[in-house]
Amino acid sequence: DTGVSQDPRHKITKRGQNVTFRCDPISEHNRLYWYRQTLGQGPEFLTYFQNEAQLEKSRLLSDRFSAERPKGSFSTLEIQRTEQGDSAMYLCASSFVEAGFAGELFFGEGSRLTVL
């Protein structure tokens, strides 16, 4: 297992287009997170999954953002009708949650989105 992988690593798109990012977590991990990071800021929570169930979606996230984790394996994050403000690094992380503790998050290298 090579760890958490994200694809694509970099996406350049025009405003108004849809984009989709994929995350493949570490296989035995039951928890998957999506974060967004802009320059000079820490990872901002977007959403997370326990297996295939989406537990919470940030209230800061517009309806243009949607995430899925079918069958509790890989996850996709889709942004519809992209805006320039969506330009950021999108980070995926996975962990094994046990006994009510979050545990260590293992991060991917991120998918950088540039909206022109």
Add this chain to the structure above:
Amino acid sequence: AQRVTQPEKLLSVFKGAPVELKCNYSYSGSPELFWYVQYSRQRLQLLLRHISRESIKGFTADLNKGETSFHLKKPFAQEEDSAMYYCALSVPGGYQKVTFGTGTKLQVIP
């Protein structure tokens, strides 16, 4: 709502000097606290967790519930410690969402 505050965006210290990266949190109970580090051109990774009570790369962090702080300390800074450091918090027992602070860039001057 759970929140993590890192008051310093940048901390510059000379090699061999002590380091203290500040982290304060807002939560009334007993949170699970972490320090994550991101070295240049590397992915974000865990440095230490408070429940492990261990020292990693010479760093330690003590949970102070009275001051709601979890400051990261190292007695003698090394050049290879230069990186971005993020404090993070999770509330045990619920959905364990992990919330990050805005980060502090540590610059160790040779």
